[in-house]
Structures are given as C-alpha cells and as structure tokens.
Amino acid sequence: MTGPGLSSDGAGSPDAGRYGERVFRPDEGGEGDRIDLGALAYDETTMARLRLLGAGPGWTCLEVGAGTGTVARKLLDEAGVAEVLAVDRDVRFLAAHPVPGLTVRQADITSDDFAPGLFQLVHARFVLMHLPSPQRMVARLGGLLAPGGVLVISDAVDLTTGSAPVTPYTRAMRAMWQGLRDTIGTDVSRVPRHPELLRAAGLESVAAEIHVPPLEPGSAISAFWTETWERAREAMVGTGLVDDAQIDEAVAYLDSPRCTGLSPGMLTAWGRKGGP
Numbered sequence: 001m002t003g004p005g006l007s008s009d010g011a012g013s014p015d016a017g018r019y020g021e022r023v024f025r026p027d028e029g030g031e032g033d034r035i036d037l038g039a040l041a042y043d044e045t046t047m048a049r050l051r052l053l054g055a056g057p058g059w060t061c062l063e064v065g066a067g068t069g070t071v072a073r074k075l076l077d078e079a080g081v082a083e084v085l086a087v088d089r090d091v092r093f094l095a096a097h098p099v100p101g102l103t104v105r106q107a108d109i110t111s112d113d114f115a116p117g118l119f120q121l122v123h124a125r126f127v128l129m130h131l132p133s134p135q136r137m138v139a140r141l142g143g144l145l146a147p148g149g150v151l152v153i154s155d156a157v158d159l160t161t162g163s164a165p166v167t168p169y170t171r172a173m174r175a176m177w178q179g180l181r182d183t184i185g186t187d188v189s190r191v192p193r194h195p196e197l198l199r200a201a202g203l204e205s206v207a208a209e210i211h212v213p214p215l216e217p218g219s220a221i222s223a224f225w226t227e228t229w230e231r232a233r234e235a236m237v238g239t240g241l242v243d244d245a246q247i248d249e250a251v252a253y254l255d256s257p258r259c260t261g262l263s264p265g266m267l268t269a270w271g272r273k274g275g276p
C-alpha cells in the first residue's frame with residue numbers, strides 16, 4: 001500500500017465487486033442526481049478540453065461509461081458533433097433523455113466482444129479508476145480510434161488527503177477511498193500514470209492537465225461529496241477508519257464557511273492516433 005486505499009501494483013482488492021453493485025447502485029433513488037452533481041462541477045472543464053482537441057461538426061464520438069449523458073448531449077448541442085454513441089452498463093439515465101444524434105447502447109466495456117466501431121473521439125470520465133487493468137482498457141479504447149482520432153481519459157486525483165493532517169474532512173476522504181477500493185476495486189493512485197499508458201498504447205501528442213474545483217459551501221462539488229459519502233457510508237464505516245458520527249461531522253464541515261479542504265480533482269489525459 002502507498003496510502004489510504006492506494007496500491008502500487010494497480011491491482012484491485014481481491015474481494016472487490018463492481019461499480020454499481022454494492023455501492024452507487026443505479027436503482028437506488030437519487031443516484032442519477034449524484035452523477036449530475038459531479039457533471040455540474042466538471043462538465044465545463046471537460047467540454048473546453050474536448051473542443052480544444054477539435055471536437056466539432058462532422059465528428060463521430062464514443063462516450064464510455066456515459067452515466068446520465070451530460071457530456072454526450074453537450075457534444076451534440078454545444079460542440080455540434082455529428083453523432084455520439086453513449087455506452088454504459090446501465091442505460092436507464094441515458095434512455096430517459098433522448099436527443100437527435102445520440103445512440104444509446106448497453107454494454108460492458110471490459111467485455112472482449114465490446115467492438116462498437118471507430119471514432120474520432122473516444123472519451124471516458126470517472127470510469128477507468130473503477131476498473132481493473134487500466135493499461136488493458138487504455139489500449140482497448142485506443143484501438144477504437146479512427147486515424148487522427150483522440151482518446152481522452154479523465155479520472156480522480158486526490159492531491160492532499162493522503163498526506164494532510166487528520167481533520168474530519170481528510171478522515172472521511174481516506175475512508176471513502178479505502179471503502180471504494182474494498183467494495184469496487186477503485187484505485188486513484190494509478191491515475192497520474194494515464195499519460196504513460198496512452199503513450200504505451202502507441203498514441204501521439206500525449207498531454208495532461210488537472211482541474212481542482214473549490215470546495216465552497218453550497219457548491220455542486222461539495223454536494224457531490226456529501227451525496228457520495230451518504231451512498232458509500234456503509235463501505236466507509238466498514239473500513240474501521242471512520243464512524244457514522246465522524247461522517248456526519250465531515251458533512252457539516254463541508255457545508256460550513258470554515259471549510260478550507262482541497263477537493264480531489266480531475267486529471268484529464270489525452271493522446272492522438274497517427275493520421276492516415
């Protein structure tokens with residue numbers, strides 16, 4: 001172990017289940033709203049990067065682990081791309097908001113028969129961190145690029161809570177990462193290596209950036225963590241690192257003007273497939 005919930009070998013916990021089974025079940029009331037809070041915090045940054053990378057009229061795009069589909073719909077409505085195929089293991093949120101140009105497909109992207117075609121943009125946000133073998137996944141997603149196409153991978157990075165002094169906030173965050181590792185296999189310690197994985201997959205012009213939203217009381221990101229802790233509460237308490245009262249204390253801290261914690265952020269890495 002290299003820190004709370006973190007590993008050096010990139011392997012998930014042997015007892016871990018999968019995303020959406022014990023934690024973040026899509027059939028649990030409010031799960032779509034929780035994903036939308038994350039989208040509110042990050043969509044602007046994501047869309048700015050996708051547009052800088054060229055997403056626009058004429059592009060065909062694959063949105064991997066599309067969740068509620070905010071990025072898929074913004075690619076169509078705001079960037080004006082031609083088509084988006086939005087894929088998820090559970091498509092109930094995607095199917096609820098159809099728009100012209102959006103095709104929804106239920107699929108497990110770790111399955112060997114996942115072969116949806118070739119795209120100019122393949123985008124996956126907050127998905128690979130929950131899956132085993134990121135190297136294999138990056139290679140697989142890179143293999144779905146048309147010549148000149150771009151693969152964009154965003155996942156969480158926590159720049160502070162592993163090393164910062166113990167506060168109600170850092171204690172809850174550490175327990176959350178450990179709880180998600182135990183129940184899903186989530187491992188954010190691997191995320192800073194994503195640019196290396198893109199290069200190893202043969203992609204060119206590889207680069208990365210990090211966005212850390214401010215934890216202001218009442219902000220979308222603070223509400224996202226509150227909701228996330230609520231849904232992961234059992235897993236967090238199960239780690240023995242935190243109890244219910246301490247989670248409540250951390251939630252109250254997030255909502256107070258005293259809050260000076262630094263949120264985990266989003267590392268976005270991208271690479272391009274050589275042209276024809």
Ligand SMILES: C[S@@+](CC[C@H](N)C(=O)[O-])C[C@H]1O[C@@H](n2cnc3c(N)ncnc32)[C@H](O)[C@@H]1O
Pocket residue numbers: 019020035038039064065066067068069070087088089090107108109110124125126127130131
């Ligand atoms: C944290 S949510 C992120 C949703 C969206 N990408 C966003 O950033 O708003 C993770 C999504 O990945 C999906 N997912 C997880 N494992 C998957 C798999 N093996 N195949 C397809 N989708 C998967 C989940 O169902 C969920 O919708």
